[in-house]
Structure formats: C-alpha cells, structure tokens
Amino acid sequence: MIVKDWCMYCGECAGVCPKNLIEVKEITLIFDDKDCKECNTCVKACPISALEKG
C-alpha cells in the first residue's frame, strides 16, 4: 500500500480493515502487507484519497 504524504493519520482505514493490519502512529502509517488481501476497503474509506494500492 502506498501512503501519500498528505495522510493525516486519522485511522479510519485501520478501523475498517477487516484483518486489523494497519498500525497508526502519531505521524506514521504502517501496513502489514504480507497478510493484505487487497480488498480495497481502506482505499475507499479514506476521506482525502491518501491511500493507493502499491
């Protein structure tokens, strides 16, 4: 997953990730990519289009 540098770390993506793979730090977003099934739920949920499939 590509995190654009305008991400605001609100964590909405982490809340909808069905597999709980997204860690939201204060100003860092970390995806556990190896278990990601690319369901795209996080990409669609982002209020400011800051996520893109890698």
Next chain:
Amino acid sequence: MIKTDVLVIGSGPAGSSAAKHAALGGADVILIDKKSEIGAPKRCAEGVSKGGLENLGIKPNPRWVTKELDGVRLVSPNGTNVWMTSDEIKLPEAGYILERKVFDKHMAMDAARAGAEIRVKTLAKGMKKDKDSYIVTCEHMEDLFEIKAKIIIAADGPESRVARWAGLKTATKAKNMESGIQFEMCGVEMEKQDVIEFYFGSVAPGGYAWIFPKGEDIANVGLAVIALDTDKTAYQHLIEFVENCPATQNAQAVELNVGGDPVGGMPKKIYGDNLLVVGDAAGQVNPLTGGGIISGMTGGMHAGIVAAEAIVEEDYSEKKLKQYDKNVREDIGDEIDKYLKVKDYALSLSDEELDSVAKAFQDIEFKKVSTTELVKSLVKVSPKALLKLGKLI
C-alpha cells in the same frame, strides 16, 4: 516490566473517563495515549448536550466551552428551513460547542488528579494473554517495553484494534463508518449566531453536513458521508458544500480535520476475560447524529466503576466484567438501537421526500427539540415514517 491493575489504552474522553472512575474506585491505573498532545488534532464537530455533561457530573468550564447553544436549524436539499430556537419553542436543544483540544486534556487531568498515571506518546503495539492478565507491548520514542495489567480498557477510538487483538469483533463495516471531514473557519456568516445547523440530502450521501458555531465568526463547517454511497471523496463533498453554502462565501479555513465515526451501534460483545471496550472503539455513538462524547464517556464511567470493583474482588473474569455490558446497555443501549432505526429511515429518503418533510414541519409546533420529538412529528407528517417508525414512539 511495569505492572498495574488497570491499563487504559487511549486518552480521549471515554478513556479518560474510564481511567478516572477506575482510579476513584481505588485501582492502580495507567492511561496511555499515542499522541504527543492529548486532544489534538480534533476529529469532531465538538457539540455536546448540557444534560449529558451534567449526568456525568462534569461542570462546564469557560476554558473549554466556546459557545452556548440556543437551538437547531434543519435545512432540506431545496433550502427549506426548519428553525427550532427559543423564538419558536419553549425548550430548544440545550448544548455547548466545546474546544476539544482543551476539553480532552482537562478530562485527562481529571483522571490524573483521581490518581491515574498518564503516559503520552506511548503506543500500544500488541497484546498477549498471560494467565489472569494481559501483557501489552508499548512503544515510546525508541523504547519498547511491556505493561502487565489485570484489566485492559480498550479506548482506542474508531480503529478499535485492541479489542480485536483479544478476539472480539469490533471492526467497523464500511457501510457503518462515516467518513468525516471538517474545516474550522472564520468569517462564517450564520443567520443566527447560537444555532447549530444541519444540512440534509445529497450534499452528504449517507450522512449530513453541519455548521457548528464557536463564537464570533468562527464555526466548524463539515460533513460526513458513507464512502460506499458516493463516488466522490468526503473532501470533494466538503469543497462543494463550502462553495455553495451562503454562510461560507467569505469564510476562510484555519484547520482541516478528518476522521471515521462508527455509526453501526455497539458490537454484540464489548467485554471479555480481563478486557473492557469503551467509546468509539465500542460503537458508543448516537448513530443518527454521530455524536459520541457523552455516550463514550458514559461507557468509560461504567467500565471504570466495574473495573475497580473487579480489582477489589480480585475477579477479572468475563463473568464479572459482563456487569459493565449490562450497565452500559441499560444506560445507553436502547437509545442507540432506537436512533439506528431512525437513521436508516432518514437515509432512505430522497431529496424530494426530505423537502416535503421539511415543508410539513414548518406547520408543526414543536414543544421541545429532541430526537423523540422529531420522530413523533415525522410520523405525523409522513405515512411512510409511520409505517417504519411508528413502533418506536
């Protein structure tokens, strides 16, 4: 390894309320928050009811109240207004607009004064069960360390990761997650300075747009959408709203806020052995308004009280902690279920139907502003509403 009775993860209003009440009950409490500043950035329109604060025993403080409200304005898609203010009715919605950055810190300070130990910029990274306790791996700057707690109170907001580490199903489905976005603006020209405004219809698919006044010409101008209900991003909807709304033609943004708001009600299970879940993490949000400050703090209070009792009785089992579930559902569960039905109905209405409801509302004399009163009036003016919501009143 650090040991404590109760570890609260997340210091929003719900977590701080839980920490305060657990500490007042005599438990050793640690309250962690991943951010360097509790309360910032805000992810909230900052509205709260007076009665709600009063029930929680919290006295309004001028340091965190920005505006006392006098009523509500509802605006339908074609611009039909329904005013519910003290000019029109005896008991307008009594509420405040807060300064969350200050309010949240004050709630954490209340927890600290009750005896809780606060650790900021401390992230929970994972958690494992260890006999009758949990061990949480935490990160503070470059240090990784563990906290062992008899009871974990998960208050980690819409992310709700902590409860899922323990096997609870607290993820929010995409259809129940509001994507919220908001500008704090100056130069906002509202028709009435102390009225909260709600705009309905395709302006915000799956949600609504709002203008919440913060004193002088300042207001939170925002909206929430269900991402699945629209092809645009929440941000695009906000830009369009601000371009078209008469009140914001000369307004300037000084802040942009984003965040998710879970509006699907409480998950079936919000407790387990050595674990309680509170606030947004537990769906303790009014699904109709999206408001969650009071309901989250109420959840936090019940969790803190039960956690302290469990520590005294040395019983941290699911069976004991179920008492929290019982208390919180008795207190706010029915309301959340009721508002969930009203929300589903309201979102089923087309722009034209919303306009005709607004028009019919203009001839109704409201005695007070409350959701129940609104539903009663809705049922009066709409046969479709009577069919769907008649049982609720």
